[in-house]
Amino acid sequence: MIPNMKFYVISIVSIFLALAIGIYIGFTLDAQNFLVEQKEDIASKLEEKFDYLRGENINLKKDIEDLKMQNSQYEKFNETLYPEVIKNRLSGMKVAIIETNDEYIYSGVGKVLEMSGADVVNITTIKDKFLNQDILNEIYLKNGVKKEELEDNIVGKATIDLSTAIASDEENEIIKYFKEYGLINIIGNIDESVDYIIIAGGSDSKDVDRINILDKNIIDTVKKLDLPIIGIEKTKVKNSYMEEYKDSRISTVDNIDSIMGKVALVMSMEGRPGNYGIKPSAESLLPDPSDAISE
Known part of the structure; x- marks a missing residue:
């Protein structure tokens, strides 16, 4: 009887240990999959944000060039007009x-x-x-x-x-x-x-x-x-x-x-x-x- 009891105890412990290992492995695999998905999601969002900022940068550069051109035109206008404004x-x-x-x-x-x-x-x-x-x-x-x-x-x-x-x-x-x-x-x-x-x-x-x-x-x-x-x-x-x-x-x-x-x-x-x-x-x-x- 005693050897059989030991066998059962060992068997039960082995089963639970196997279950624990299985659960751990499964959780680890799920966590890895989750991390991979999260990384992919973050990378995708960063790429979208980068594309947005790049577009904004292009628009801002264009606005700056437009403002520079307007400013140059105003300066030319002022230089042409002011001699007449102060004349005599x-x-x-x-x-x-x-x-x-x-x-x-x-x-x-x-x-x-x-x-x-x-x-x-x-x-x-x-x-x-x-x-x-x-x-x-x-x-x-x-x-x-x-x-x-x-x-x-x-x-x-x-x-x-x-x-x-x-x-x-x-x-x-x-x-x-x-x-x-x-x-x-x-x-x-x-x-x-x-x-x-x-x-x-x-x-x-x-x-x-x-x-x-x-x-x-x-x-x-x-x-x-x-x-x-x-x-x-x-x-x-x-x-x-x-x-x-x-x-x-x-x-x-x-x-x-x-x-x-x-x-x-x-x-x-x-x-x-x-x-x-x-x-x-x-x-x-x-x-x-x-x-x-x-x-």
């Missing part, structure tokens, strides 16, 4: 341009003014050496100013003297020394009266002291002489002066290198003061043509 708006106006540093070139502004009928009397560029107090002291002493009469803020005094000379119709002796020492560069005649001053700012570095000593002194001096003044700069400058100019309560154009900026400059000088352009300091892109021209 500033006829007979005499203008002086003051560049408060030589880091950005504003030579194109003169051409715009000439197209509008204005006469650019002179363009003055202030060099970094203008801030050298030792050189300024030497110049003023040579010009007959006594040492005890020299001001602590001699740069401010020099800025006022320069601004006064540009805004008036007299080139005093001190300006000749400024040129001789290479502190400034002047193109045109400084001994001729002007009707309007353009101050061109923007710099590569943040220098509040320079703005306060040069730019704000120029603005204040020109205002005291009862001459209109407008501040300009290019679209891309590392350090913008527009907020400081706006705080000084003068008109500004912050994108003078664009056609819109050129039109804004002429319309503002014509008698529509304001702060124009695309930067945070701007109040509108362009002057409103329907606004009455102020005297």
